[in-house]
Structure formats: C-alpha cells, structure tokens
Amino acid sequence: MYPLIARITHWINAAAMTVMIGSGWQIYNASPLFPFAFPSWLTLGHWLGAALALHFAAMWLLAANFALYLGYGVISGHIRRRLFPLRPREIWHDAMAALRFRLPHDSAQYNAVQRLLYVLVGCGIALAIVSGLAIWKPVQLYPLTLVLGGYEVARRVHFLAMSGIVAFIVVHLTLVAIVPSTLRHMITGRT
Amino acid sequence: MIDPSLHRRGLRRASRRLFLRGTLSIGALSLLTGCNLEDDDAVDRVLSAMSRWNDTVQAALFSRARMAPTYPEADITDPFPFNAYYKLDQVRHVDGAAWRLEVSGLVTERRPWTLADLAALPQASQITRHICIEGWSAIGKWGGVPFRDFLARVGADTRARYVSFRCADDYRTSIDMATALHKQTLLALTFRDAPLPAMYGFPMKLRVPTKLGFKNPKHIIAIEVTNVYPGGFWEDYGYNWFSGS
Numbered sequence: 001m002y003p004l005i006a007r008i009t010h011w012i013n014a015a016a017m018t019v020m021i022g023s024g025w026q027i028y029n030a031s032p033l034f035p036f037a038f039p040s041w042l043t044l045g046h047w048l049g050a051a052l053a054l055h056f057a058a059m060w061l062l063a064a065n066f067a068l069y070l071g072y073g074v075i076s077g078h079i080r081r082r083l084f085p086l087r088p089r090e091i092w093h094d095a096m097a098a099l100r101f102r103l104p105h106d107s108a109q110y111n112a113v114q115r116l117l118y119v120l121v122g123c124g125i126a127l128a129i130v131s132g133l134a135i136w137k138p139v140q141l142y143p144l145t146l147v148l149g150g151y152e153v154a155r156r157v158h159f160l161a162m163s164g165i166v167a168f169i170v171v172h173l174t175l176v177a178i179v180p181s182t183l184r185h186m187i188t189g190r191t
Numbered sequence: 192m193i194d195p196s197l198h199r200r201g202l203r204r205a206s207r208r209l210f211l212r213g214t215l216s217i218g219a220l221s222l223l224t225g226c227n228l229e230d231d232d233a234v235d236r237v238l239s240a241m242s243r244w245n246d247t248v249q250a251a252l253f254s255r256a257r258m259a260p261t262y263p264e265a266d267i268t269d270p271f272p273f274n275a276y277y278k279l280d281q282v283r284h285v286d287g288a289a290w291r292l293e294v295s296g297l298v299t300e301r302r303p304w305t306l307a308d309l310a311a312l313p314q315a316s317q318i319t320r321h322i323c324i325e326g327w328s329a330i331g332k333w334g335g336v337p338f339r340d341f342l343a344r345v346g347a348d349t350r351a352r353y354v355s356f357r358c359a360d361d362y363r364t365s366i367d368m369a370t371a372l373h374k375q376t377l378l379a380l381t382f383r384d385a386p387l388p389a390m391y392g393f394p395m396k397l398r399v400p401t402k403l404g405f406k407n408p409k410h411i412i413a414i415e416v417t418n419v420y421p422g423g424f425w426e427d428y429g430y431n432w433f434s435g436s
Contacts, residue, residue, distance in 0.1 A: 048324070057241035
C-alpha cells in the first residue's frame with residue numbers, strides 16, 4: 001500500500017522537517033517578524049550560528065528527499081493514483097462528513113480531504129524551498145526573489161509556508177493519534 | 192610549506208567545534224544520528240563539513256556579472272540600524288587625521304594610506320540593501336573607492352584566495368577574491384553623502400552588497416591579501432564563511 005520509497009522518503013522528510021522547523025524558529029527569534037518569539041525549548045541550535053548551521057545542512061536533505069519523492073511519485077504514477085483527482089464536490093462532501101466525525105479513514109484509498117491536504121502540504125514544502133532559496137540568495141537568484149516580491153516579502157512567504165506545514169503536522173499527528181494503525185502502515189507498508 | 196587548504200580546514204574545524212558543540216538537544220541528536228551523547232563531535236563535524244560544502248556551492252553560484260539590486264533615494268531606511276558585537280555606547284571613535292590604512296600580504300605596494308589619499312581616488316556610490324544574518328534588512332547609501340581599483344593600485348595578486356580585514360574595534364573578517372573584485376564592492380568613506388558616522392564605521396568600512404552584513408567590516412585599519420584562510424570574528428564562532436547573498 002505504501003511503497004518502500006514512499007515510506008523511506010516520508011521518514012527522512014519527517015526528520016529533515018523537524019530540524020528545519022526547530023532551527024528555523026531559532027533563526028526567527030534572532031529578529032522576529034511579528035510580536036512574538038518561539039519558546040526556546042521548542043527550538044534547535046542553542047544560538048543563531050548553530051541554528052543556521054543546522055538549517056543550511058538539513059536543507060540539502062530536505063530538498064534532495066523531496067525531489068526523490070516527487071520524481072518517484074510522478075514517474076511511477078503513485079502521486080496521480082493516490083492524491084488525485086481533486087474534485088471540489090467530493091472535497092466538500094468529505095469535509096462535511098469529517099466535521100461530523102463520520103468520515104472513515106482508509107489507508108488503502110484516501111478520501112478527498114486527505115488527498116487535498118497531502119497535495120497542499122506538498123505545495124507548502126515546495127513554497128518553503130523556493131522562498132528559502134529566495135532569501136538565501138537574493139542577489140545571485142534575484143529573478144526568483146523578485147517574483148516572490150523582493151527580500152522582505154519573500155521572508156514573510158517563507159514564514160507563511162512554514163505556518164502551513166506546521167498546521168498540517170498538527171492535524172496529521174492528531175489523526176495518527178486517533179487512528180494509530182496508520183503509523184504501523186507507514187512503517188511496514190502493510191494495511 | 193603548509194598546504195593552505197589543509198591549514199584552512201584544520202583551523203575551521205578547531206574553531207567551529209567549540210561553538211557548534213551542544214547544538215542539538217538529546218532528543219534531536221538521537222533522532223539525527225541514533226547515537227549517544229559521546230558523539231557530539233560527530234554532529235559538529237557533519238555541520239562543519241556541510242558549511243564548507245555550502246562555501247563551495249556559494250562560490251560556484253557567485254557571478255561577478257550579477258549586480259545587487261539598487262534602489263532610489265526615497266527607499267533609504269531612516270534611521271539606518273546600528274549593529275555590532277558591542278553596544279552603541281561602546282562604538283570606537285577613530286581620529287581621522289591620525290588614521291592609517293595598512294596594506295600587507297601579496298601586494299607590491301605596502302605604503303600606508305591616509306584618508307586624503309583615499310579621497311583623492313575616483314569615487315563611486317550605491318544605494319543597496321544591507322541584509323543581516325539575523326534576517327532583517329535595511330537600505331543605505333554608501334560612497335567610496337571601488338575595492339578592485341584599490342587592489343589594482345596596491346598591486347594585489349588577484350589570483351590569491353582571500354582578502355582579510357582587521358578593524359579598530361578588534362573585529363576581523365575575510366572575503367574571497369572573486370567578491371573583492373566585484374564591481375559593487377566598495378571601500379566606503381561616506382554614508383548618505385556625508386563622512387561615515389562613527390556608528391557606521393568611521394573612517395572607512397567595506398561595503399559588500401553581495402554578502403551578509405557581518406562580512407562588511409567597519410573602522411578598517413589593515414587589509415591583507417593572502418592564500419592562508421584568515422577566518423574572522425563570527426566565522427571562528429561558526430557562522431558560514433562565504434555568507435553570500
């Protein structure tokens with residue numbers, strides 16, 4: 001049900017994303033964009049230099065792993081079969097059912113809400129990577145930074161992408177807690 | 192003779208180890224490596240190696256033809272932020288008349304420079320964005336001597352790898368030769384068309400719009416052209432050396 005490559009890239013992504021978000025929050029704290037800071041027990045890297053070293057190391061793992069998943073998912077048809085189609089009517093119907101706690105969870109066949117959320121978080125990761133490149137290299141990759149509205153706007157886009165990914169993770173982990181068998185599926189591959 | 196690249200690697204490892212140590216919490220460490228805490232140094236080595244890899248990638252991405260974007264006067268950030276490793280009331284006040292710029296290393300012309308000598312050279316100015324490693328940015332206007340013109344006048348060996356800077360506030364940093372020769376890299380003498388105020392680095396700072404703020408040293412008193420990795424104040428603590436924008 002979950003092919004080996006999907007499972008491996010899932011867990012590498014989980015580890016890389018943990019480092020990217022934890023170190024990213026420490027970097028954010030060096031010059032907060034908004035009137036709040038992340039509590040230090042939630043951050044990785046005990047000072048800005050260490051957090052940056054973590055962030056700029058884990059970014060390669062995150063990006064390479066994401067590219068591997070996308071390449072595999074597109075070529076094998078895994079993404080098309082598992083995450084599509086996205087039909088507004090089905091999404092609406094399944095979302096209403098989910099809100100009434102009447103949406104069954106089936107690892108063999110995702111419902112429309114799951115498909116939408118997985119596609120959205122994939123877009124969120126892509127946006128985080130692209131906006132991250134734009135603020136890492138605002139001169140050498142100037143056209144990219146320009147498309148994202150310039151350095152200062154791109155910083156906020158990067159924050160927004162992180163926020164979307166974190167919101168997904170909260171929902172994702174809550175659902176795993178409600179349906180723990182999915183955890184076994186993602187490790188063994190069997191349903 | 193010591194191989195510069197080996198020397199550089201050793202220096203960086205020794206200096207970075209100190210700071211990256213303790214970077215990860217127990218949970219994250221086990222998550223990353225599956226190892227026990229004795230392997231702290233292993234995490235350090237991985238992060239240092241990745242930082243050197245990032246230096247290589249950034250040097251490859253760097254294009255001497257790619258100019259940092261410039262802005263109109265109306266976009267200048269006012270007041271422009273002060274930032275240093277010390278507080279505003281600890282800013283050094285350098286005597287401009289007594290100030291001399293020392294030039295050493297792989298150059299043919301070693302005489303010290305006065306402010307008047309530098310002011311007599313052809314000047315250029317730019318309105319560019321200063322981006323701090325902390326994330327914030329501000330737009331300023333700097334004027335002074337294009338650094339590549341200065342390097343040509345002192346007969347610098349432009350095949351050398353590094354140019355290093357020592358400052359009156361005990362700060363140090365260094366840049367790669369390709370960036371030193373970039374058209375927008377300036378020995379800045381003015382800010383907003385007036386002599387640099389003390390807080391922005393009187394009498395002279397290096398303005399590098401293709402690098403992060405901490406690679407723009409203030410109150411420079413000595414410049415050296417070298418093949419031996421010079422490191423820098425923050426670099427020795429673990430900030431990425433190239434830190435290009």
